[in-house]
Amino acid sequence: MKKNQELTLRCTDLSDLGYGICHENGMTIFVANLLPEEIARIKIIKTTKTYCIGRIVELLQASDQRVEPLCPKAGICGGCTLQHLSRSAQLSYKQKQLESLFHHVNPDLNVLPVIASPAPYYYRNKAQFPIGVRDGKIVSGFYRPHSNDIVDIDQCAIQNPKINEIFGWIKNHLSLKQAENLRHVFIRFSEQSNQGQVVFIGRSDEDLKDLSTRLVKTFPDLVSVVFNRNERDDNVILSDEYEILYGQDWIEERCLGLKIRLHFKAFFQVNPKGMEILYSKALSLADLKPDDQVVELYSGTGTIGMLAARDAQEVIGVEINPEAAANAQENARINHIENIQFVCQDATKFVHSWHGNADVVLVDPPRKGMSAQGISDVADLHPQRVVYISCNPRTLARDLGLFQNKGYICHQIQPVDMFSQASGVECVALLEQTDRSCQEAAADD
Numbered sequence: 001m002k003k004n005q006e007l008t009l010r011c012t013d014l015s016d017l018g019y020g021i022c023h024e025n026g027m028t029i030f031v032a033n034l035l036p037e038e039i040a041r042i043k044i045i046k047t048t049k050t051y052c053i054g055r056i057v058e059l060l061q062a063s064d065q066r067v068e069p070l071c072p073k074a075g076i077c078g079g080c081t082l083q084h085l086s087r088s089a090q091l092s093y094k095q096k097q098l099e100s101l102f103h104h105v106n107p108d109l110n111v112l113p114v115i116a117s118p119a120p121y122y123y124r125n126k127a128q129f130p131i132g133v134r135d136g137k138i139v140s141g142f143y144r145p146h147s148n149d150i151v152d153i154d155q156c157a158i159q160n161p162k163i164n165e166i167f168g169w170i171k172n173h174l175s176l177k178q179a180e181n182l183r184h185v186f187i188r189f190s191e192q193s194n195q196g197q198v199v200f201i202g203r204s205d206e207d208l209k210d211l212s213t214r215l216v217k218t219f220p221d222l223v224s225v226v227f228n229r230n231e232r233d234d235n236v237i238l239s240d241e242y243e244i245l246y247g248q249d250w251i252e253e254r255c256l257g258l259k260i261r262l263h264f265k266a267f268f269q270v271n272p273k274g275m276e277i278l279y280s281k282a283l284s285l286a287d288l289k290p291d292d293q294v295v296e297l298y299s300g301t302g303t304i305g306m307l308a309a310r311d312a313q314e315v316i317g318v319e320i321n322p323e324a325a326a327n328a329q330e331n332a333r334i335n336h337i338e339n340i341q342f343v344c345q346d347a348t349k350f351v352h353s354w355h356g357n358a359d360v361v362l363v364d365p366p367r368k369g370m371s372a373q374g375i376s377d378v379a380d381l382h383p384q385r386v387v388y389i390s391c392n393p394r395t396l397a398r399d400l401g402l403f404q405n406k407g408y409i410c411h412q413i414q415p416v417d418m419f420s421q422a423s424g425v426e427c428v429a430l431l432e433q434t435d436r437s438c439q440e441a442a443a444d445d
């Protein structure tokens with residue numbers, strides 16, 4: 001197969017990244033915006049030894065699951081890869097992909113039906129819009145897939161409407177000079193607390209103070225405007241150096257009755273209603289008892305740990321990001337939770353040297369999952385249960401395999417579709433000790 005070659009293909013499946021999958025002469029071709037059962041004229045735009053990437057030239061036969069996307073830039077922008085697929089079909093493909101992935105880990109593993117996001121559109125509480133100047137005009141929106149080309153947008157169909165309003169205002173009021181000096185505008189808005197935040201990210205803060213004053217006059221819900229100086233050449237969006245242009249460097253979020261102080265550099269789930277479902281499921285699987293000791297790894301601003309502290313005797317949370325760990329400590333104080341402590345440390349290092357007791361371990365690692373050493377050390381603590389929250393099913397499957405080798409088996413996974421219109425799904429997995437590891441634990445005692 002050669003670059004620029006055109007051929008007619010039938011799509012047979014959908015990948016977990018939302019690409020249509022076609023086969024021709026033993027080669028797999030991934031095609032954006034193509035759905036199973038569809039037939040299209042395809043142009044090959046990239047070839048590798050193991051697969052090719054194609055682009056639709058003409059759709060010859062459409063699937064009856066195809067729908068009209070809400071956003072005019074769907075299919076061009078790299079954000080939502082599934083807006084052209086009906087909502088129910090999005091859920092059933094995600095379900096099918098998870099079932100086939102986890103079947104390889106353990107054929108008896110039960111993948112419960114994916115819980116749909118309560119809001120299919122306008123649900124996100126955070127956006128990072130790249131900014132640039134093209135032909136003397138400001139362009140801002142999202143990147144085209146696999147490129148640094150900015151697709152110019154006016155609003156985004158999965159962002160909170162307030163984020164769209166603030167974004168629109170900034171785009172209209174930035175000067176060309178300011179836009180040239182900026183790389184991204186980061187906007188967070190909490191619907192529950194009505195607090196918003198803007199972080200201008202770039203080389204120079206020229207005239208941003210004045211712009212910020214006008215911005216907060218227009219949007220009184222903004223409690224934080226920050227300039228983050230980033231002169232790096234790589235893809236890292238936020239750097240360490242920043243100055244507050246207005247207010248503070250955090251906003252307040254909420255989760256299941258907790259107040260969460262959230263620094264702009266700290267992680268928070270992007271779908272707040274989906275998050276409440278996800279964390280409630282995690283807590284119910286953890287089945288905490290009043291005398292349980294809980295270890296929570298990758299604790300961020302402490303949300304899950306503080307929820308666990310309502311039911312358990314004591315919780316210790318571990319988080320590597322100093323801003324998030326400081327937020328977590330503050331959050332325990334403002335929510336009057338006394339049976340929790342937070343440690344700012346690498347999770348693997350922490351479990352390796354920790355000698356306390358753990359009845360239940362909760363983990364919520366980033367996309368790359370846990371380390372093999374961390375899994376081995378968690379198993380050596382002999383908790384009764386491990387509840388694993390994951391935003392990446394592939395690394396979750398790998399880690400469930402490693403846990404299984406250490407005597408912890410997963411019988412059920414609850415997926416929650418936090419990323420409606422886009423690929424990806426969050427999962428909560430419950431791991432329990434097998435008889436073998438119970439015996440080892442008893443022998444250790």
Ligand code: SAH
Pocket residue numbers: 266267268269297298299300301302303304318319320321324345346347348364365366
């Ligand atoms: N449980 C939190 C955060 C989950 S996101 C919440 O509910 O919001 C994953 C978190 O793991 C992030 O806060 C990230 O800073 C943290 N993290 C990443 N690598 C880590 C490591 N090696 N050790 C400890 N924490 C880590």
